[in-house]
Amino acid sequence: MKMRKSNLDERQEQMMLKIEHNGFWIAFWMLAAFMLIEEAVSGADIKVFGGECIILLTISCYVTIACLRAGIWDRKLQPKFTTNLIASIIAGIVVGLVTFFAIHRYFGDKIGGCIAAAAIAGIVTCVLCIIALSIGVASYKKREAKLNEEPEEELEEI
């Protein structure tokens, strides 16, 4: 089949990319929020939202690998340990809260146990996140250094 020429001019193309960009992130965060809320409210297990989980993980892996290959970390956040630590703590708190509400549905009378389970889930998440982010930062810095190497060619190539 013959590929048709784009109907868009440069400005429209940029606008289209922006719309697609916004659409992607709305879908990503809504999917993540849906899974967390469903888990917290109904205590649903992996059988219920396994498909959503696979989609979210696939998207996350694609974005992470593509950005690292391109030597891109983030628009605003710096690849520093303190930033990674704050992000990991936030992730730990969110997972801790979700775990607390999910477990509280079944063992409501044992608040101490719910808090302990939530704390363990939160701490494990925080530790795993900081490890994953540290590995990501190391990979990013290595890739960025490689991409920023000055090429040896100059006049002789011309």
Added chain:
Amino acid sequence: MRNLKMKFRRIELEMSQTDLAKACGVTRQTIGLIEAGEFNPSINLCIAICKALGVTLNDLFWEENGNENA
């Protein structure tokens, strides 16, 4: 197509791609891709490059006969 005018001017000024990138506030890869003709810079970046290299937009980005920089 490759932008050899830009590359010649940069070398004339004894600037590396990294030096030019720092002067323009972009990464070295971006300068490399512009010189290789694999990335079309915005007009703002074109102006920043021209200022850093001390030339006009015509000097670097205008081509007679309708061709890109050969």
